Amino acid sequence: MTKLDNQLCPICGGDSWKHNSIQTEEKHCKCGADFYLKNVMKPQDLRIGNYIYYEHTTHIISGIMGNKIYSWWVKDGKPVIEYEQKDVGGAQVENPYMDVISRYDPIPLTDAHFIEWGFYKDGEYWGRGIEDYNFCFKYRDWAKNWAFYQEFTDSPFEHDEGVKYPISFDIEFVHQIQNLWFALLHKEINEKEE
Ligand SMILES: [Zn+2]
Numbered sequence: 001m002t003k004l005d006n007q008l009c010p011i012c013g014g015d016s017w018k019h020n021s022i023q024t025e026e027k028h029c030k031c032g033a034d035f036y037l038k039n040v041m042k043p044q045d046l047r048i049g050n051y052i053y054y055e056h057t058t059h060i061i062s063g064i065m066g067n068k069i070y071s072w073w074v075k076d077g078k079p080v081i082e083y084e085q086k087d088v089g090g091a092q093v094e095n096p097y098m099d100v101i102s103r104y105d106p107i108p109l110t111d112a113h114f115i116e117w118g119f120y121k122d123g124e125y126w127g128r129g130i131e132d133y134n135f136c137f138k139y140r141d142w143a144k145n146w147a148f149y150q151e152f153t154d155s156p157f158e159h160d161e162g163v164k165y166p167i168s169f170d171i172e173f174v175h176q177i178q179n180l181w182f183a184l185l186h187k188e189i190n191e192k193e194e
Pocket residue numbers: 009010011012013014029030031032033
């Protein structure tokens with residue numbers, strides 16, 4: 001499979017893809033040609049604190065500037081912070097890894113992440129209780145990504161009990177669920193509950 005450098009099919013010149021998800025790593029043109037996209041992360045998809053791969057190793061983002069990513073290597077769940085001596089007076093500055101965004105890869109979201117973050121298993125779902133509701137995630141084999149559901153646990157309406165309402169789809173990578181969680185709850189998904 002050849003790598004695709006832009007959004008048009010190099011065989012037929014068309015832009016009609018059978019799977020037009022911006023998150024997929026493969027694209028299949030309607031003309032029958034198959035292409036591979038290394039990754040499609042954009043700086044605006046990312047946030048300080050996101051976990052991504054750099055040289056096949058887990059890193060945490062410490063800064064983003066233009067198309068440059070600053071990151072720390074993560075060892076045993078903790079960033080390894082390194083410093084650089086800045087002047088004779090002893091001032092030190094943080095000295096993270098830095099490279100262009102295209103050299104980083106997204107981390108596929110798996111069951112192991114939910115276990116690590118303290119979710120409970122509820123049938124096909126991974127869930128976590130948030131006040132009067134549960135946030136639940138279910139893997140969709142056919143789509144090769146996760147869907148997000150909300151379930152009320154203290155609803156005044158009996159018919160709501162145990163019903164999981166779909167909220168969003170196409171969650172494929174760790175940084176995506178991190179950012180969804182942070183936007184909804186103003187907390188990191190890997191923060192331990194009080
Ligand atoms: Zn084509």
